Amino acid sequence: MKKINLDNLRHSTAHLMAAAVMELWPDAKRTIGPAIENGFYFDFDFGETKISERDFPKIEAKMRDLLPMWKGFERHELPPELAKKEYPGNPYKHELIDDFSKEGQKLTFYKSGNYWDLCRGGHVAHPDQNLKHFKLLKVAGAYWRGSEKNKMLTRIYGTSFSSQKELEDYLKSVEEAEKRDHRKLGKELDLFSISPLTGAGLILWHPRLSYTRNIVEQFWKDIHYKNGYQLVHTPHVASMDMFVISRHLSKYIDFMFPIMLHQYIEGESALDYTADEVLKPMNCPNHIQIFKSRPRSYKELPIRMGELGTVYRYERAGVLHGMTRVRGFTQDDTHIFCTPDQVLDEVRDVIRLTKYFYEIFGFKNYQAYIATRPEKYLGSLKDWQMAEKALIKACQVENIDYKIDEGQGVFYGPKIDSKVKDSLGREWQLGTIQFDFNQPSYAETTEEEIDEFWHLKTFKMKFQSRERLAKYLKKLGRGFDVKFIDNQGNEKQTVMIHRTILGSMERFFGVLIEHFAGAFPLWLAPVQIVLIPIGEKHLEYAKKLEKEFRTAGIRVETDDRSERMQAKIRDHTLQKVPYLGIIGDKEADNKDGLFLSVRTRESKDLGQLTLPRFLESLKEQIEKKS
Ligand SMILES: [Zn+2]
Ligand SMILES: [Zn+2]
Known part of the structure; x- marks a missing residue:
């Protein structure tokens, strides 16, 4: 069977839905009904009538009634006056007809069954056969032509597929996906929150998620230490000069929090060139300062400098989303300083390490997207070719699936975006491997760059004249001039690679919560076992067990509330605690040692176990990170 174009299928279903709506509400005014990602919609003006999802069965039944008559789509053309007559009292269609005629477009109508509508085309050949598998999804408000100045219409969303x-x-x-939404689970499982007083896009990590984050961070540190990384700490605030030199303040100023200009704090003159400060949007310049704190010989390279470094970026309010789009986040950031000869091995190591981390967390299909040289770029062509070759070669040798996004690199170097699929098959970008030919280099400030800064309000405000600004910028130059001494005793520019594997703790945990649907594997679970004494008299025994678990390093809680056992089991199962230990007479009275009856969060009954045996199995699972 020929594969049907899904857009055509869905747009045709939108016709069918509009036909049903018009039969049921003949006074409604139709507007437009395109196919969209995952479905279609149609916008109507229902006047005073309110349509809700409760009307869906009626509309869907009418669609099924009409369908057998829809044998095909007939094309007709009409002149504007006649076209308008088809829509008496419908200003929306009249506006479209006027617009299309002005653009010189032909006014085409498509007819199926008894319904016809102004339309540019794109339908299925046999609607009565093809349109059987549809579902209406939701009702929402939508402004005519997306403008708040216009009237609010009623939008009905639906979807259709070529098979049931x-x-x-x-x-x-x-x-x-809705059940797993990390914002919903974040609340239900008491994992994190966002307070308007803290600020939009800034995450408050609750104790439970903090436990898990600590484990992930410690694991990250251990593995990096084993792989020859040096771990550092750098401050959240940096002098403005730093991000002038790196040019973040000219290129990315819209994505940075405003500069803290001291003349407004201490009343100093704007002209004193006091080092005003910024919240850092990147960790790299600080790592460069550590590298540059003394001369570096080629013998020391490569230097792999890592930090769980918190950065701040001013994302627009409209794009903020739970933990996955935020304004403050902790990157698992690392900068590799090396010689050109070491580049391939370093990229290979990063790919291997990336793969290792993704596998531990159960992410499949590590896919690399290599973005290459754009039209406008910094650095030499030779450097770019060397770096691009290394990225491609490393993917090939390490047997990683890769795609090339031609010309999509950022101006300062080519990169790999590392993407994975979660347990629902959704693709997420987590890490990057990014070459940088800007920050390690040095160049004098150009007139063009002075103009770029001069156009920014903050710099006008601070320097008040272009001349003064020029003096300041010329003193700083562009780039940090990161050198090493080669085996001939000559100074050479160091190659610098930025890389993250998890991306940021915030985004990674947002993805992780959805990936596991909140049910963290044992090694990451905030609480690994809850002990439930059946009656009051079993509490003492439970406390004794709790102490044993705690001493063994297991995260344990005892539920001593006076609820019924079944209610407790239900609560902790909903909280996705991996194990529940039930303690009653049978366990407490057993004189052969310490016992408990164990249930899993999947409601599997493991029966009565001795404490040492159960502890052993817990430790083994934690060790294996299974
Ligand atoms: Zn159409
Ligand atoms: Zn960096």
Whole structure:
């Protein structure tokens, strides 16, 4: 069977839905009904009538009634006056007809069954056969032509597929994704929150998620230490000069928090060139300062400098989303300083390490997207070619699936974006491997760059004249001039590679919560076991067990509330605690040692176990990170 174009299928279904709506509410005014990602919508003006999801069964039934008559789509052309007559009292269609005629477009109508509509085309050949598998999804408000100045219309969303199986699979995956939404689970499992007083896009990590983050961070540190990384700490605030030299303050100023200009704090003159400060948007310049704190010989290279470094970027309010798009985040940031000869080995090592981390957390399909030289770039062509070759070669040798995004690199170097699929098959970008030919280099400030800064309000405010600004910028220059001494005793520019594997703790945990649906594996679970005494008289025994678990390094809690056992089991299962230890007479009275009855969060009954045996199995699972 020929594969049907999904956009055509969905747009055709939008026609069918509009036909049903018009039969049920003949006074409604139709507007437009395009196919969109994962479905379609149609916008109507229902006047005073309120339409809700409760009307869906009625609309869907009418769609099924009409469908057998829809044998195909007939194309017709009409002149504007006649076209308008088809829509008496419908200003939306009249506006479209006027616009299309002005653009010199032909006014085409498509007819199926008894319904026809102004449309540019893009339909299925046999609607009665093809349009059987649809579902209406939701109702929402939408402004005519997306402008708040216009009237609010009623938008009905739906979707359709070429088979019932695909439709059902899709609906199931949407439902599953909603259940796993990290913002919803964050609340239910008491993992994190965002307070308007802290600020939008700034995450408050609650004790439970902090436990898990600590484990991930410690694991990250251990593995990096084993792989020859040096771990450092650098401050959150940096002098403005630093990010003038790096040029972040000219290129990315819109994504930085405003500069803390001292003349407004201490009343100093703007002209004193006091070192005003910024919240750092990047860790790299600080790592460069550590590198440059003394001369470096080629014998020391490569230097791999890592930090769980918190940075701040001013993302627009509209794009903020739970933990996955935020304004303050801790990157698992590392900078590799090396010689050109070491580049391939270093990239290979990073890819291997990346793969290792993704596998530990159960992410499949590590895919690399290599972004190459854009039209405008910094650094020499030779450097770019060396770096691009290394990225491609490293993927090939390490057997990583890669795609090349031609010309999509940032101006200062080519990069790899590392993407994975989660347990629902959704793709997420986590890490990057990014060459940088800007920061390690040095160049004098150009007139063009002075103009770039002069156009920014903050710099006008501080320096008040272009001349003064020019003097300041010329003193600093561009780039940090990062050198090493080669085996001939000559100074050479160091190659610098930025890399993250998890991306940031915030985003990674947002993804991780959805990936595991909140049910963290044992080694990451904030609470690994909850002990439930059946009656009051079993509490003492439970406390004794709790102490044993605690001493063995297991994260344990005892539920001593006076709830019924079944209610406690339900609560902790909903909280996704991996194990529940039930303690009653049978366990407490057993004189052969310490016992407990164990249930898993999947409601599997493991029966009565001795403490040493159970502890051993817990430790083994934690060790294996399974
Ligand atoms: Zn159409
Ligand atoms: Zn960096």
